[in-house]
Structure formats: C-alpha cells, structure tokens
Amino acid sequence: MSRRKYSAVVFDLGQVLIPFDYNIFIQAVNRHKDGLGDEFVRKYNQNYYIHRDFERGKISENDFIAQMLEWLEHKVTAEQFVQYWSSIFSLNEDVISLLPKLKEKYKLYLLSNTNSIHQKYGYQHYDFLRIFDKLFLSHEVGFVKPEEGIYKAVESYSKLPPEEHIFIDDIEEYVEAAKKFGWDGVQFTGYDNLVKDLTVRGILS
Missing domain, CATH: 1.10.150 (DNA polymerase; domain 1)
Structure with a gap:
C-alpha cells in the first residue's frame, strides 16, 4: 500500500501549543x-x-x-x-520544538477557535507563531471549528488537495470534522503520542 502524501501540517493552538487554565x-x-x-x-x-x-x-x-x-x-x-x-496561557515547549523540524518539509498552518482579546493580550507576542506559514484565526475567518468554512479557508490558501492536509487538535469533534472534509487528523493527547502518530505516517522520522 502506498503511503499517503502529506504537504501541510495544521495545528490547533489552545491546549496543543499553548495550554490554558x-x-x-x-x-x-x-x-x-x-x-x-x-x-x-x-x-x-x-x-x-x-x-x-x-x-x-x-x-x-x-x-x-x-x-x-x-x-x-x-x-x-x-x-x-x-x-x-488573557493570563491563562502557558507554553507547551515539547510540541513547539517540533515546529522547525516540520517546517523543513511541510507547509505549517495554525487553525484556532480564538478571539481578538486573547490574540492581542494573550499570545501574539509568542515567537513560535512566526514559524507558521499562515495563521487561520476564527474571528478573522468568520467561521469556527467544526464548521466547514474554517477548513476550506486553509485549503483555498494552501491550494493543496484536502487529503494532503493533516490536522492536530485536542478536541476529537474538530479532528473528525477535518477527516469528514478529506483531511487526515490526529487527536492530541500529549507530546509522546503526537510523535508516534506523526512518525507512523512518515511525517517525522
């Protein structure tokens, strides 16, 4: 069986890259x-x-x-x-450390249900955001996950077929929506499992 081709790795923000409480x-x-x-x-x-x-x-x-x-x-x-x-955020340094490595081979996008206050006062100063090719933030796109419009916004920018995107999110419903629209997806449960999920797909080696 030939391995699926991946061109874009799409990350959720909250609880994946920046835990919040x-x-x-x-x-x-x-x-x-x-x-x-x-x-x-x-x-x-x-x-x-x-x-x-x-x-x-x-x-x-x-x-x-x-x-x-x-x-x-x-x-x-x-x-x-x-x-x-906006003082509820911290950094998941382990997951953030994967971004430069992934960037060498894939387009990197961020897809987040978020808002202008958290963006301005909570996380926009984080340096790791600059690693992404583009940020798709719900309040700017006009749709929230699991609505189709927010996933389509990524595709219309990436110009890639749906099946070449993989989505990483802590919320199963949002991962399942991505799969329904033709993407691959993994539910984030922690760094070690994420590395396994990406390695088994040949995205990380």
Missing part, C-alpha cells in the same frame, strides 16, 4: 469579590453562544467586554478583565 482567571476575579469568578463562569457557559459569536468575529470587542463587565458586576475594569482573561 481558566482557573487562573476565576481566582483573579474572586479576589475582587468572593465567588464572583465562579458565578461569572456559570453565566458564561449558560450563554455560550456569545463566546462562539465573538470567536466568529460577529460581536465587537467593545460589546463583548461590556457584557463581560456586566456579569462581573462592574467590580473589574475593562483593563483588568482583558488582563485576567
């Missing part, structure tokens, strides 16, 4: 009023469509922040909110 945000907010962070998260999850629409770029940053400050009972300023909400 919303407890950091909750604890910061709870310092302003006991239990406020927990109550905020309850409201946030109940109104998750607002989060998704912000990731699609359908809600402006100002409108989003205004709604968040309301849920935070105006105990937190807009400046504090964006700072706390």
Whole structure:
C-alpha cells in the first residue's frame, strides 16, 4: 500500500501549543469579590453562544467586554478583565520544538477557535507563531471549528488537495470534522503520542 502524501501540517493552538487554565482567571476575579469568578463562569457557559459569536468575529470587542463587565458586576475594569482573561496561557515547549523540524518539509498552518482579546493580550507576542506559514484565526475567518468554512479557508490558501492536509487538535469533534472534509487528523493527547502518530505516517522520522 502506498503511503499517503502529506504537504501541510495544521495545528490547533489552545491546549496543543499553548495550554490554558481558566482557573487562573476565576481566582483573579474572586479576589475582587468572593465567588464572583465562579458565578461569572456559570453565566458564561449558560450563554455560550456569545463566546462562539465573538470567536466568529460577529460581536465587537467593545460589546463583548461590556457584557463581560456586566456579569462581573462592574467590580473589574475593562483593563483588568482583558488582563485576567488573557493570563491563562502557558507554553507547551515539547510540541513547539517540533515546529522547525516540520517546517523543513511541510507547509505549517495554525487553525484556532480564538478571539481578538486573547490574540492581542494573550499570545501574539509568542515567537513560535512566526514559524507558521499562515495563521487561520476564527474571528478573522468568520467561521469556527467544526464548521466547514474554517477548513476550506486553509485549503483555498494552501491550494493543496484536502487529503494532503493533516490536522492536530485536542478536541476529537474538530479532528473528525477535518477527516469528514478529506483531511487526515490526529487527536492530541500529549507530546509522546503526537510523535508516534506523526512518525507512523512518515511525517517525522
């Protein structure tokens, strides 16, 4: 059996390259009023469509922040909110260390459900992002995973057949969507498994 040809390796961002922990945000907010962070998260999850629409770029940053400050009972300023909400990220150095090696042989793309606040205040200063040929961020593309439009945005830029893309994401639903559209995909569960998944495909040697 001939081995599948890969030309583009597409990475998710959150929990793959940059782990995040919303407890950091909750604890910061709870310092302003006991239990406020927990109550905020309850409201946030109940109104998750607002989060998704912000990731699609359908809600402006100002409108989003205004709604968040309301849920935070105006105990937190807009400046504090964006700072706390964007201080949740860390770096997965092991996975990041694979990028230069992959770049030698493949196009590298980033595909992320994200938003303008996290981009500006959370991660855009990270040097490793420069290794990618292009970043596909949901709020700029106008679609979120697992919607077809966000995967098609990558294809229309890469000019490659669907089957030459492989997608790495921690969320199984988003990997399965990529496969449905003709891509290969692996669910990220950790560095060691990722290396195995890429090695078995001949992407890493």
